[in-house]
Amino acid sequence: MSAPLAERMRPERIEDMIGQRHLLSEGAALRNVLESGECPNLIFYGPPGTGKTTLAGIIAKNSEKRLHKLNGTSMSIADIKDVIASLDSLSAANGVLLYIDEIQYLNKKQQQVLLQHIENGDITLIAATTENPYFYVYPAVLSRCFVFEFKAVTAAEAKEAVRKAFAFLEKERGESYSIEDGVIEHIAAASGGDVRRAVNSAEMAALSALPDKENPKHKSISLDGVQRLFDKSLIRYDREGDEHYDLLSAFQKSMRGSDPDAALHYLARLLEAGDLPSAARRLMVTAAEDVGLAYPMIIPIVKAAVDMAFQVGLPEARIPLADAVVLVCNSPKSNSAYLAIDAAISDIRKGKSGPIPRALQNMHYDGEDAAVKGQFYKYPHDYEGHYVPQQYLPDTLKGVKYYEYGDNKNEQAAKEYWDKIKKRK
Numbered sequence: 034m035s036a037p038l039a040e041r042m043r044p045e046r047i048e049d050m051i052g053q054r055h056l057l058s059e060g061a062a063l064r065n066v067l068e069s070g071e072c073p074n075l076i077f078y079g080p081p082g083t084g085k086t087t088l089a090g091i092i093a094k095n096s097e098k099r100l101h102k103l104n105g106t107s108m109s110i111a112d113i114k115d116v117i118a119s120l121d122s123l124s125a126a127n128g129v130l131l132y133i134d135e136i137q138y139l140n141k142k143q144q145q146v147l148l149q150h151i152e153n154g155d156i157t158l159i160a161a162t163t164e165n166p167y168f169y170v171y172p173a174v175l176s177r178c179f180v181f182e183f184k185a186v187t188a189a190e191a192k193e194a195v196r197k198a199f200a201f202l203e204k205e206r207g208e209s210y211s212i213e214d215g216v217i218e219h220i221a222a223a224s225g226g227d228v229r230r231a232v233n234s235a236e237m238a239a240l241s242a243l244p245d246k247e248n249p250k251h252k253s254i255s256l257d258g259v260q261r262l263f264d265k266s267l268i269r270y271d272r273e274g275d276e277h278y279d280l281l282s283a284f285q286k287s288m289r290g291s292d293p294d295a296a297l298h299y300l301a302r303l304l305e306a307g308d309l310p311s312a313a314r315r316l317m318v319t320a321a322e323d324v325g326l327a328y329p330m331i332i333p334i335v336k337a338a339v340d341m342a343f344q345v346g347l348p349e350a351r352i353p354l355a356d357a358v359v360l361v362c363n364s365p366k367s368n369s370a371y372l373a374i375d376a377a378i379s380d381i382r383k384g385k386s387g388p389i390p391r392a393l394q395n396m397h398y399d400g401e402d403a404a405v406k407g408q409f410y411k412y413p414h415d416y417e418g419h420y421v422p423q424q425y426l427p428d429t430l431k432g433v434k435y436y437e438y439g440d441n442k443n444e445q446a447a448k449e450y451w452d453k454i455k456k457r458k
Contacts, residue, residue, distance in 0.1 A: 038236035039229040042201045043087055045094065050084050051194045051228050052186035057088075063181050072096055074151055074158045076136070076166050076175070079183025082227030085161040089132045098130040098157060105138035113146050120155050129156050136160035137169035144171040151177055185226025192221040194228045198235035208250050210239060215256040223263050234263060277311075285315050289323040293362040300358050304351050312354060313339040320361055327367035327441035331360065367439035376435045387427030418454040 035041065044050050047057055047064065056063040066073065072092060077085040093100040101116045116131055131147075133139070150156040151174065158178065162169065166180055186194070195217045199210055220238065224231035238259050242252040280302060287295035303312040320335040338357035342350035380386075392410040411421045426433060438448040 037229075037233050038198060038202070039082075039232040041205075042198065042232065043090065045091060047088070047091060050087060050091075051197075052190045053084050053088075053183055055184070056181055066179075067092060067095075072098075072130070072157050072159075074178040075160070076170065076178045076180045077159070077161045077183055078166050078180055079163070080185050080226060081163055082224075082229035082231075083183040083185060084228065085183055086132075086134060089159045089161060092159060093130050093132060096130050096157075098128045100130050100132065102132045102134070105133055105135040108133070108139070108143070110143055110146055113143065116156070117150055120150075128154065131156050131158050133158065133160045135162060137162045137164040137166070141171055144174050148173055148177075186224075186228055186231075187226075188218075188221050191224050191226070191228065191231045192217050194231045195220050195235045198232040199239065202236060202239050206239075208239075208252060210242075211251070211253045213254060213256045216254055216259050219256060219259050220263070238262060277308075281311055281315050284312070285319050285323075288316075288319045288358060288361045289366070291362050291366070293359045296358050296362050297355060300351075300354060304347060304354070307347065309342065309347060309350055313342060316354065316357055316361065320357075322371045323366050323368060324361055324364045325367045325370050325439075326444050326447075327365035327439060328443060331364055334360065365441045365443075367441050367444060369437060369439040369444060373436040380430070380433070385430060387429035389427060390424050392423060393425060420454050422455070 047067070050057060055061060058064065075092075077088065079085060099119065101119070103112055103116075116129060120129060147156065147158065148171070151158050158174075160166075160170075160178070166175060170178075199212065199217075203209055216238070220234045221231055224234060238254055239252065241262055242254045242258060245251045245253065280299060284296060284299035284303065287299055300312055303309075317332075317335055317339055320331045324331045335357045338353040341353040345353075411423050413419050413421050415421075424431060438444045
């Protein structure tokens with residue numbers, strides 16, 4: 034069985050790579066490093082299909098060092114020791130270039146075994162990861178490497194990759210293709226910024242197209258056929274990775290920022306990935322955290338919409354969730370209660386607490402050692418306006434303010450009412 038098209042047409046020169054112009058264009062930092070003739074320890078960080086492995090292969094090809102390839106998902110300390118043992122061979126006289134894909138899966142001990150040989154220059158490390166290396170790579174290893182971030186390719190760059198893929202297939206298979214308008218754009222958009230997916234999808238489109246009856250070596254690739262073949266966007270989505278948390282962050286921040294178009298976009302991405310629970314959870318949190326007391330009724334409204342979404346399931350769940358998302362975006366915002374509870378929790382964690390005032394305790398008698406007997410609790414409903422001043426906080430926190438009224442209509446109305454009742458004008 035032949036390798037996937039993305040592997041068969043993998044670029045062998047920097048100039049032929051798709052995307053990463055911020056790293057690889059003339060004058061860019063990484064390009065300058067690679068053209069200097071030196072190869073420092075490098076970590077490439079970014080989404081799948083953005084050229085990390087391709088660039089590592091190009092560097093290895095141009096290096097006089099012996100190349101070893103390992104994968105963090107399956108490698109062991111024994112594999113690392115085998116690489117180190119090869120340092121004594123003539124073929125590794127100039128040192129070893131070790132390429133580790135998915136380095137985030139190495140444990141601390143495995144990374145420590147590498148450290149000594151990276152530090153003395155026997156091993157030059159090029160590692161790739163789809164996760165943030167500052168969270169997953171041992172700091173001592175990280176400090177000896179230069180980290181470069183790879184970004185998802187743009188739609189225009191993905192279109193270039195798809196065109197190259199069809200041209201490569203025509204030459205490789207001895208076929209010709211009539212490609213309907215919109216096909217290249219659809220495949221590029223559905224790739225989700227992943228060149229590998231874009232290229233392999235082009236191959237699938239070519240293989241699935243029926244040859245012309247009059248000319249078996251000619252195929253017509255239609256937009257309808259491609260749309261049916263890729264009826265779901267090939268979006269990147271890993272529920273345990275950075276992409277997941279970036280998407281949830283963008284979803285909540287768009288609602289907080291009152292941008293319904295962006296919020297609906299991120300909701301759509303979550304739902305297309307089938308992640309209804311995460312979408313519902315973020316939506317409910319945002320309603321309470323970011324709208325909150327500016328429009329308190331939004332909390333039961335959003336909860337009802339979420340309940341409905343889970344009851345009807347996807348795809349219909351998108352309807353009540355979209356209603357709720359737009360409502361959150363268009364509602365006035367207040368985080369006053371959110372700030373207040375965080376301030377209170379902060380004091381508790383700092384040890385700022387104290388005995389509950391006697392008047393509030395659930396006690397109706399005093400021990401013999403009580404200097405002053407009696408609970409002295411004042412029942413607010415017995416007083417005008419159903420309010421009477423008395424101390425509720427512990428003595429150690431007397432006078433502390435956690436809650437400040439927001440500047441929205443609802444909270445200001447409450448403030449005006451309580452200022453009048455409490456005579457605090």
